[in-house]
Amino acid sequence: MSDEIALLVANVFEAAGALRRSGDALAAGLGQSQARWQLLSVASGNPVTVAQASRRLGVTRQGVQRIANDLVREDLAAFQPNPDHRTSPLLALTPAGDRVLREITERATEVNRILATDLSPDEITTARSLLRLLTDRVRQLEHTDALTRESGRPRPPT
Numbered sequence: 222m223s224d225e226i227a228l229l230v231a232n233v234f235e236a237a238g239a240l241r242r243s244g245d246a247l248a249a250g251l252g253q254s255q256a257r258w259q260l261l262s263v264a265s266g267n268p269v270t271v272a273q274a275s276r277r278l279g280v281t282r283q284g285v286q287r288i289a290n291d292l293v294r295e296d297l298a299a300f301q302p303n304p305d306h307r308t309s310p311l312l313a314l315t316p317a318g319d320r321v322l323r324e325i326t327e328r329a330t331e332v333n334r335i336l337a338t339d340l341s342p343d344e345i346t347t348a349r350s351l352l353r354l355l356t357d358r359v360r361q362l363e364h365t366d367a368l369t370r371e372s373g374r375p376r377p378p379t
Contacts, residue, residue, distance in 0.1 A: 233352070241255050244329075247325065247329060247332060250328065251328075253321060258322070261298070261325075263277050264312045264313060265319070268311035268312055268313035269312055270311060271286050271309070292318065296318075297314065297317055298314050299313055299315050300313075
């Protein structure tokens with residue numbers, strides 16, 4: 222079974238790369254990138270701190286800070302005071318940022334329709350459930366020494 226999981230992980234990496242490239246191409250039509258699109262999406266609705274966005278996206282805080290600064294400079298987002306933490310402002314979309322996110326999302330909806338051709342809702346639900354389960358298990362492992370141990374086998378999550 223571990224060989225099958227290893228192949229699944231390889232497939233997920235390949236799919237992630239293909240989706241990232243297609244996302245970059247899709248967002249490029251509006252002068253954005255996949256990374257900017259992701260941050261616009263995370264900051265839509267409720268404003269977030271850079272640290273919250275970086276945790277949600279699974280990337281470094283410094284990378285998110287750089288992109289956030291770019292979005293603010295281009296008036297797609299703005300930093301707002303954070304009543305809970307004076308030194309961690311909240312990132313919120315401006316009307317221009319909302320508009321760009323809406324346009325990218327509309328384009329993505331069309332691409333998603335094409336991707337879903339010949340897939341049943343049950344197949345999509347099953348795939349999502351499996352990916353969520355694997356993601357949760359990896360997150361559990363991140364809180365142990367199983368990923369960084371030099372010798373011995375990783376222990377299954379409890």
